[in-house]
Amino acid sequence: MMDEFELTDQQKAFQTLAREFAERHIKPIAAEIDRMEVKMGLPNFPWDMLREAHKIGLKTIAFPMEYGGMAADHLTQVIITDELAYVDATCAKTISQCWKQPQYIIHFGTKDQRDRFLGAMRDEPTYMMAGAITEPDYGSDNMLPYEEPEGGLKLSVKRKGDGYVLNGVKHFIALGGAASLYIVRGRTDKTVSVRKGTGRFLVPKDTPGFSVTAQHDKIGFRAYPNGQLAFEDVYVPKENLLGGKENYDVSGGPLAGWNELELAATAMGIARAAFEAALDYAKQRVQGGKTIIEHQAVAGLLADMYMDLQAGRSLVWQTARIFSSGRRDTKMSMASARFATKVVLKITTDALTIFGGMGVMKELPLEKYVRDTMIFTHLADGPARQVKAGNLLMRPE
Template sequence: MDFTISEELQMMVQTVKDFVDNEVDPISQQIDEEDRVPEEIIQKARELGLFGLSIPEEYGGVGSIGMLGKCIIYEQLGRTANGFTTLIGAHTGIGTTGIVELGTEEQKRRYLPDLASGKKLAAFALTEPEAGSDAASIRTTAVKKGDRYILNGVKHFITNGPDADVFTIIAVTDKSKGAKGGITAFIVEKNFPGFKVGTIEKKMGLRGSHTSEIILEDCEVPEENVLGNVGEGYINALKILAKGRVGLAARCVGSMQKLLELSTRYAQQRVQFGKPISSFQAIQHMLAEMAVDIEATRWFAYRVAWLVDQGAKVIKEAAAVKLFASEAYGRVVDKAVQIFGGMGYMKEFPIERYYRDARITRIYEGTSEIQKNIIASQILKELG
């Protein structure tokens, strides 16, 4: 394995880090309180090419940085308000990956340039009220009528839902076939007849990233907007989610690294019993355990990203790294709260925000329990 990156990419990573540390992070509390990322920050993200991380250069994107390059950049994005990070990550991950990898040439030329520039925002809609972890049980239907498909159903907990312009929506095209041949992916625009945004959710964390229902009532989708082959939507959704999980792990690394830095500085400044708490073995052990979780997650994420770039099948590995990273993030942020003590529980310090933001990582893009199911099923196939 080789994790060496080009000098050009190193420069981009440093630029993103500077942007995050100097422009986004100073207003992270404002983003949380207002549940809004200021337009000037979004515009700067556009100018830096952050909306085009997954998109080839020929369509206006950053180009060939690969999954490893994306993960190294995601790590820097994870160093600040997770709501901002999620807005970008959902767009560049599960929002646009499907169009890049499965889209026809016409679809790519129609959608990718505006998505790469950030002029338009992307989202991925699989989850439904009755189909979360059991994704194969989705009820949204797509019935072909002439040169169009008519979609009916409700999606919920859709990241970027209220703000996105282009959606990858998964629907049932042949109920009798189920997940094996009966589910199809579609590219759906927010202005298609019959499409509307439903309830906008009020969340514990990830403020600045908006989540909502998507309601499809006789939504008309042109036949040419089928994404991939008819009937292959479920397996394609799993492939899209697998890569999204690798990126999510890298974002967790960035957040954990920031928490370690904040905790270390606080431990050196906070005095109890006449000396800095960093001199106490209990605090030192917490810092050491945080550092080990970070290093293990970082290199795990890089390895799986490298495998993706080699064209390897990573269903098991992506599930494993998402599981490990989200659980490690929970351990690290819990230790950070403990090191900060009462101050870690106060909204004036960023630790409280990270604590709220971290919890969702064990739920979205597949719960920890679902990741274990995936890992176990792959082990049984390989070794059984």
């Protein structure tokens, strides 16, 4: 266990809480839910873990006090995420998604929307929210807005009476099929860019015309569902238009960088688990008449893993400190996500190497670490993120 960061007593208490929670409610199920078949109905979703998280306030810990939370800042979130992801990244991501998605309502919703939907998150143990942006033909164009009107998501929005009618398809939506509320981004003005011409609609799961039509089967994060959603003449009353604004550009606001920091912290939790497992193994596995760590090649590999791990952790935790102080430095959060993605991939594959043949056997979690890690290459890094990182550097300070 690493405790190289100077934490306050309160941060240490949250760290202990998360560690004990993961040991008790995540560790016993992690391997099983990873191996189960991914299908409609989500038989592998960790509902009991979620109920337990709700019971101790973990599910809503990042909420304002008035909505039953503890207003946990970004550093506290990173500390908790690190402990949860150390044991299982999918459960960690389920919990951190419960902190992130409601922020749209916390920061941009009306008082009535906050009362209704945050109240439900607080009171109902399995109530969660999903953010639906991506469509089969429009992925990166929503994140790196292509400023021409033809670029970006197309989910159709038509005014009808005192509300709106939605038609279209979303895919890859995290917690799709498990969430109770969908925060759906739709095209409210086709004559301007996606950044300027979209609004967000709050769609409860039982709304007529809304359905989850498929579950995507991924190589990693297998118990963290990604659903395909269909909208067929879904009527949304105007009370469920986020903030009451048809064209609502929320980029650069209080959520900027949140996603990147969340992903970076999750990645570094997996990296720490892989490194510690490899170090322990290298100290007890004997080949050539001595423990394998006494072979310089193995010790050197471990030294490089440690270097990458600590560089990643330092960057991510320092970025979280900056965010917690109130300064949303999105250059740092983007750097954290991209760097964490690179080092976690290297650390987990090197850990596999240190375990030799055992590394690829399913009895051990090593191969799962690598599979879970692959997900970050599609979420937190890649050419579009690199372009976005460059764009951030171009902005005036």
